[in-house]
Amino acid sequence: MSEDSLVTESPRQPQLPSAELVDAVLAAVESGDAARLAGLLEPLHAADIADLLEQIEPDSRERLITLWGDRIDPEMLSELSEGVRDEIMPLLSPAQLQRLGDELETDDVVYLVEDLDEPVQEKVLEALDDADRAAVESSLTYPEDSAGRLMQRELVTAPEHWTVGEIIDYMRASDDLPELFYDVILTDPRMHPVGAVALSRIMANRREVPLASLTHEDLHLIRADQPQEEVAYAFNQYHMVSAPVVDADGRLVGVITIDDAMGVLEEEAEEDMRRLAGVGDEEITDRVWEIVRLRFPWLAINLVTAVIASLVISLFEEELRAVVALAVLMPIVASMGGNAGTQTLTVAVRALATRDLTASNMDRVVLREVLVGLGNGLAFAVIVGALGVVWFGSPMLGVVLGLAMVINLLAAALAGILIPLGLEKLGADPALASGTFVTTVTDVVGFFVFLGLAGMLLL
Amino acid sequence: MSEDSLVTESPRQPQLPSAELVDAVLAAVESGDAARLAGLLEPLHAADIADLLEQIEPDSRERLITLWGDRIDPEMLSELSEGVRDEIMPLLSPAQLQRLGDELETDDVVYLVEDLDEPVQEKVLEALDDADRAAVESSLTYPEDSAGRLMQRELVTAPEHWTVGEIIDYMRASDDLPELFYDVILTDPRMHPVGAVALSRIMANRREVPLASLTHEDLHLIRADQPQEEVAYAFNQYHMVSAPVVDADGRLVGVITIDDAMGVLEEEAEEDMRRLAGVGDEEITDRVWEIVRLRFPWLAINLVTAVIASLVISLFEEELRAVVALAVLMPIVASMGGNAGTQTLTVAVRALATRDLTASNMDRVVLREVLVGLGNGLAFAVIVGALGVVWFGSPMLGVVLGLAMVINLLAAALAGILIPLGLEKLGADPALASGTFVTTVTDVVGFFVFLGLAGMLLL
Numbered sequence: 001m002s003e004d005s006l007v008t009e010s011p012r013q014p015q016l017p018s019a020e021l022v023d024a025v026l027a028a029v030e031s032g033d034a035a036r037l038a039g040l041l042e043p044l045h046a047a048d049i050a051d052l053l054e055q056i057e058p059d060s061r062e063r064l065i066t067l068w069g070d071r072i073d074p075e076m077l078s079e080l081s082e083g084v085r086d087e088i089m090p091l092l093s094p095a096q097l098q099r100l101g102d103e104l105e106t107d108d109v110v111y112l113v114e115d116l117d118e119p120v121q122e123k124v125l126e127a128l129d130d131a132d133r134a135a136v137e138s139s140l141t142y143p144e145d146s147a148g149r150l151m152q153r154e155l156v157t158a159p160e161h162w163t164v165g166e167i168i169d170y171m172r173a174s175d176d177l178p179e180l181f182y183d184v185i186l187t188d189p190r191m192h193p194v195g196a197v198a199l200s201r202i203m204a205n206r207r208e209v210p211l212a213s214l215t216h217e218d219l220h221l222i223r224a225d226q227p228q229e230e231v232a233y234a235f236n237q238y239h240m241v242s243a244p245v246v247d248a249d250g251r252l253v254g255v256i257t258i259d260d261a262m263g264v265l266e267e268e269a270e271e272d273m274r275r276l277a278g279v280g281d282e283e284i285t286d287r288v289w290e291i292v293r294l295r296f297p298w299l300a301i302n303l304v305t306a307v308i309a310s311l312v313i314s315l316f317e318e319e320l321r322a323v324v325a326l327a328v329l330m331p332i333v334a335s336m337g338g339n340a341g342t343q344t345l346t347v348a349v350r351a352l353a354t355r356d357l358t359a360s361n362m363d364r365v366v367l368r369e370v371l372v373g374l375g376n377g378l379a380f381a382v383i384v385g386a387l388g389v390v391w392f393g394s395p396m397l398g399v400v401l402g403l404a405m406v407i408n409l410l411a412a413a414l415a416g417i418l419i420p421l422g423l424e425k426l427g428a429d430p431a432l433a434s435g436t437f438v439t440t441v442t443d444v445v446g447f448f449v450f451l452g453l454a455g456m457l458l459l
Numbered sequence: 460m461s462e463d464s465l466v467t468e469s470p471r472q473p474q475l476p477s478a479e480l481v482d483a484v485l486a487a488v489e490s491g492d493a494a495r496l497a498g499l500l501e502p503l504h505a506a507d508i509a510d511l512l513e514q515i516e517p518d519s520r521e522r523l524i525t526l527w528g529d530r531i532d533p534e535m536l537s538e539l540s541e542g543v544r545d546e547i548m549p550l551l552s553p554a555q556l557q558r559l560g561d562e563l564e565t566d567d568v569v570y571l572v573e574d575l576d577e578p579v580q581e582k583v584l585e586a587l588d589d590a591d592r593a594a595v596e597s598s599l600t601y602p603e604d605s606a607g608r609l610m611q612r613e614l615v616t617a618p619e620h621w622t623v624g625e626i627i628d629y630m631r632a633s634d635d636l637p638e639l640f641y642d643v644i645l646t647d648p649r650m651h652p653v654g655a656v657a658l659s660r661i662m663a664n665r666r667e668v669p670l671a672s673l674t675h676e677d678l679h680l681i682r683a684d685q686p687q688e689e690v691a692y693a694f695n696q697y698h699m700v701s702a703p704v705v706d707a708d709g710r711l712v713g714v715i716t717i718d719d720a721m722g723v724l725e726e727e728a729e730e731d732m733r734r735l736a737g738v739g740d741e742e743i744t745d746r747v748w749e750i751v752r753l754r755f756p757w758l759a760i761n762l763v764t765a766v767i768a769s770l771v772i773s774l775f776e777e778e779l780r781a782v783v784a785l786a787v788l789m790p791i792v793a794s795m796g797g798n799a800g801t802q803t804l805t806v807a808v809r810a811l812a813t814r815d816l817t818a819s820n821m822d823r824v825v826l827r828e829v830l831v832g833l834g835n836g837l838a839f840a841v842i843v844g845a846l847g848v849v850w851f852g853s854p855m856l857g858v859v860l861g862l863a864m865v866i867n868l869l870a871a872a873l874a875g876i877l878i879p880l881g882l883e884k885l886g887a888d889p890a891l892a893s894g895t896f897v898t899t900v901t902d903v904v905g906f907f908v909f910l911g912l913a914g915m916l917l918l
Contacts, residue, residue, distance in 0.1 A: 019817070045677060047697055047698070054815060055820040056819070057823070168662060171663050172665055179659075182658075199662060200638075203627060203631075203658060203662070236721055238506055239506075239718040241700065259698040259699075259700070262724060265724065266724055266725075269725060269728035269729060270809055273728070274809075276805075277804070278802055279805055284810045284820070288827050288831055291831045292831050292835055295835060296835060298798070303791070306790060306791040307791065307846070309791075310788055313786065314787045317783045324776045328769050328779075331790060331902070332765040335761060335764075340758060346733060347741065347743070350733075356510070357743060360514045368747055372747055375747065376751055383762065443790070443794075
């Protein structure tokens with residue numbers, strides 16, 4: 001930046017906290033040096049301070065919050081992950097709580113208090129002024145993970161007959177505008193939204209132009225009780241930057257902005273990924289015991305399916321005793337099936353989430369997956385068939401391996417696409433535990449077909 | 460909406476195309492009824508038309524584009540997935556191409572042409588006017604998936620000494636403003652950005668207020684050669700809505716808006732998910748042969764690791780011959796290890812992507828994963844130990860199963876966390892093929908330890 005810049009405060013480039021900075025912060029906390037701590041945190045963006053807090057030990061976190069005192073950055077709190085948020089909120093002093101209502105939008109306050117125990121939530125709400133408290137309490141009446149929780153109450157509306165000049169005069173005179181907003185929402189006298197005008201269109205037009213002539217072509221209304229993943233989908237699909245939220249009577253109750261939707265979009269993609277891998281809602285800051293507890297059920301389900309696979313194998317003890325090569329080779333067919341099934345499953349789960357897989361193309365996608373399974377099944381049948389011949393010198397063993405491979409990759413394709421489609425049809429999350437269902441199918445089919453064919457053709 | 464609404468054109472609620480609508484569109488295409496086709500597509504949002512095109516067969520797609528003619532919606536083209544886009548672009552008539560430059564921002568045109576063959580790309584660029592063509596060509600000089608490809612050239616700047624009144628007068632007089640924008644970028648005389656002012660802050664202040672006093676606290680500059688995932692990360696982390704893009708000399712060359720960043724964020728999360736599952740860059744519209752080809756290499760890698768596991772098993776042919784129960788039970792230990800390793804791996808890959816796993820907390824997270832592995836290892840050791848006793852009536856077999864389980868879940872934890880950390884350290888994508896590496900470790904360790912212990916303790 002040039003030295004003679006007219007920009008009074010030089011804007012800061014946000015920066016991730018380095019390992020050195022983390023160490024310096026910890027040293028300040030250790031020595032109880034409040035001024036040094038504030039000096040170190042001051043230049044950081046709220047989101048980066050939140051990351052820093054998530055990366056240090058719970059004890060240090062607690063001491064840091066106390067030492068930070070009423071210089072605490074309330075924005076930082078709304079950037080915390082849920083686990084750390086719920087750990088820190090009960091620690092806040094009345095002076096720290098005081099600043100929440102003053103500096104945060106209602107959606108951020110809702111995020112901070114929604115999972116707190118009743119008494120702590122009460123304490124936080126009491127620190128708010130009446131209007132803010134009423135707004136937060138009303139948002140809390142909407143279901144968790146709904147648009148009503150995500151929206152902020154602070155918004156700018158105008159009667160539908162206003163002009164550019166009128167809204168500009170109104171905004172200049174108002175001392176209660178939201179910190180950042182992108183649209184002015186036009187409403188009829190009963191507070192039903194009838195259009196939205198982007199600020200850039202207001203600025204580009206003369207004072208006498210009616211706002212009603214400048215509205216976006218699309219008005220995407222969000223119902224307060226809509227699930228947040230639908231909201232995120234709509235923002236992403238329609239490139240919206242903000243959207244009015246209405247109650248059951250169609251009356252305007254708030255606005256959702258794209259930064260909230262972006263967070264949800266990432267959260268939802270991450271949830272799919274975790275569910276496919278059999279990981280619950282754990283966070284990187286959770287303690288050992290909690291993670292053990294969260295992962296146990298998924299492993300337990302996997303154990304059940306592994307035992308089922310073992311039961312299938314035990315049907316063929318005679319064959320295994322007769323030809324030990326079967327025990328050596330049988331995991332290959334099962335493993336390839338599991339892998340191919342996971343490929344299909346992942347593609348199907350994502351396509352369902354992004355609504356690229358619908359009733360219109362379902363038949364075609366299922367057929368395609370079956371053909372892909374057949375294609376790769378044939379390719380690998382040749383390869384493992386050759387392997388059986390070369391390794392064990394038995395052409396018939398090669399035939400058994402090859403046939404089992406084709407059949408199991410077909411089973412993998414069918415399981416990988418039909419299981420998520422079936423779960424979706426039943427109203428369940430197509431990602432939930434479907435990985436385990438798919439590998440159960442490919443293990444059972446893999447072992448059964450390979451050992452069964454071996455029994456028929458080799459013995 | 461009330462009937463006496465002043466909003467001239469009633470804004471439409473975007474809506475996903477239903478299966479019936481898709482059928483109606485296909486019927487119109489079949490019968491060559493251009494007016495009916497235009498009538499059906501007209502009420503749809505460009506993004507929804509793009510989805511519709513992706514869901515029908517390639518032949519119908521081609522006929523639809525031809526029939527749509529110069530009433531085509533250019534926005535729709537920029538909403539297409541890459542595969543369908545590259546299939547449609549060469550089909551466009553000169554009249555259709557003409558409309559691209561008139562109606563799209565430069566970033567959208569760049570997206571449309573970046574992967575086209577030279578002659579087709581040339582044809583599209585020729586249809587643009589000189590300024591647009593120069594802008595698009597200059598964007599194409601930046602690397603693929605970089606900020607320079609993502610940015611649009613259309614932006615609003617002001618000299619740093621301007622006031623609110625001056626920028627409002629300038630914008631009202633200009634007939635060349637971008638369709639939507641959120642910030643005015645302040646620049647020094649050499650076009651270095653020195654600050655950005657949100658439109659909402661301009662609107663909230665009086666004409667004589669200097670813009671320099673209204674800038675955002677943070678100015679996050681993006682370098683044109685930065686990878687797009689860094690851009691998406693910054694938008695999500697810092698809740699930005701638009702950001703100036705600068706060249707190597709720090710001069711302003713464009714602007715990136717949050718809707719572009721949101722698309723990238725979803726793409727990147729999806730890429731991690733696909734890579735963990737061993738799926739490449741395929742799309743739901745790809746043909747069978749292409750998908751077979753894209754998935755084959757991952758399955759081939761899996762085959763190699765499965766063969767390695769088989770080689771490990773073959774070391775213990777003697778034990779397997781002696782105790783056939785070993786063949787029945789051995790997949791259990793391997794399968795549980797694979798599952799636990801995938802859990803750890805998924806958490807680690809996501810934490811690296813969201814930068815929640817850093818040098819500051821790495822040691823603690825590794826230790827935590829090992830303890831989680833130990834915790835669940837002990838829990839399942841007891842369960843499978845009991846299973847060995849109950850099923851096969853052999854306490855020693857139970858001990859072997861239990862010990863192997865603990866050791867393999869520890870190996871799973873170490874592999875699940877150290878493999879992605881190692882890949883990251885080497886500058887590789889931590890998601891890439893790491894699932895296969897992890898299951899190789901858990902298969903090899905699982906079979907080796909279980910059969911090895913059985914050899915020592917049972918025979």
